Amino acid sequence: MGDPGEGSKTKLPEPDDCPVSKLYLDTENPRLREAAATASQEELAQLLAGYNLEELGESMAELGYFRQEPLLVVPDDKDPDAYVVVEGNRRLAALKLLADASAHPTDGGNWAELAQRAQENGHDLSQVPILKYERRENLLEYLGFRHVSGLIQWESEAKARFVHRLIVHHRFTFEKAARVIGSRSDAIRRQFVAWSTLEQARKAGIDVSYAVDRFGVFYRALQNPAIRAFAGVQGWTDAEPAEFSPLESDSLPAFTELLGFIFGPDRVIRESRRLDELGRVLAEPLTVEILRQSRDLDSAIRELPEDRTALIAALRVVFRRLTVVNGQIFEFEGDADLLTEAERIQKVATVMIESLRG
Structure with missing residues (x-):
């Protein structure tokens, strides 16, 4: 089967029906974190519960499942009669929660009530339409265009994770990834470097969870050359794809300190608009030491030498x-x-x- 994004030129085939019990949530879903790789299906549904699943459940209970929105699937490696859902994981998670009220998320979702309402409204949600694809690679371009630069965009963290996976696991070049997603190769490179930095730090035992949660702020911080220099982040403008490590081993302490300045419990900034001021402070050894001692950005700024450009x-x-x-x-x-x-x-x-x- 071809590109699912070709609907304007080629009529898509009629979807098949498949039992929900034979559909698996995707452990490679860019919305989910590294823990998803070893998570059970119930745990994956729990992880997705924060993405407005109950609103989907409400819609399905009232209106049923729209055949115009088939799930896009690939064969499961372990079960020849089952499929992994590559596109439509939120919908599948809602369906699974409706099918098994005991697996409801801990946020107090009314899944048992919604399942009862769907039954009363005559909606059979035990099977749904699917479109089958032979390989995940056949869907990468569609996912990139739809969720990175298209109308239904992922959060910045999920976009960067997807870009990183395209380059590391699927061996895309920056230029090919840019064409697929509808972006520029330099923007793709910066997303790749930013996520590679967090991956490298995480593997070195550094807690990067706050930076992942607020990836947009982290990415904005790395746009400042002085911040990159302080943390030892390389390759922002000249990285090569494949096996790339932005951080030298001796820069890990400085990178950890940077995360503390921005995200730690005694962080020195509360608003991302002050990141450039932080960069000015981190560019001067004297003011860096003042910042370390005082944890007060304004105190450090007052000790900055006059800026030649401003003069x-x-x-x-x-x-x-x-x-x-x-x-x-x-x-x-x-x-x-x-x-x-x-x-x-x-x-x-x-x-x-x-x-x-x-």
Whole structure:
């Protein structure tokens, strides 16, 4: 079967019906974390429970299952009569929870009540429509376009996990991944580097859970060159695909410290808009030490050396304003007050020039 995204050009085949009991949730679902790889089907349903499953259950109980939305599946390796759902895991999780009220999530979901309502409304949810594909690879392009750059987008963390998997497990180049997803290769590379950094740190025993939970903030932090330099993150602009480790072994302590500054219990920023200020502090050894001791970003900022770019900009503003004044000053020849102010400016300018000349 071809690309499921070709519906505008090629009529899709009529879906088959399959018992829900023969459909398995996908352990490779990009929404789920590493623990999903060894999780049971009940545990996977629990992991997905946070993704508005009960709203889906409500809809199915009232309206049934829409045949226009078949689950996209591939054969299961262990059971020749079963399938793994590659696209539609939220729907399948809701169906499984409706089928087995004892597996309801611990958040107080009313799955037994919803199952009873579906039965009263005459909806048989024991089997659903599926479209079969021979291999997972046949669905990668569809998933990328639909969930990374399409209308039904995953969270930033799931997008990055999917990009990382395309490159590491399926050996996509950055350029091919960009074409598949509908993005740019440099954006794909940055997502890959960011997720590779967390993967490497996690395997080294560093707790990266907070960075995963707030991956958008972590990604934004790595966009700052000074933050990357402090943490020892390499390859942001020149990484190669395949086996890539962004962190040198001796930079792991600094990376751990960075996670503490941003996400730790005594973190130094509360708003992502201050990440660039953090970058300025991390670029100076003196202010880094102040930050370590005080855990106060503002205290560290006050000790920063003057920024050369800001000084140049300030001098240019003063010059432009003085030029305007100079064009009007002839009208006030002999004005003592204006002369006093001009002499004050002259003295300051003389001191600055002498300082700069050394």
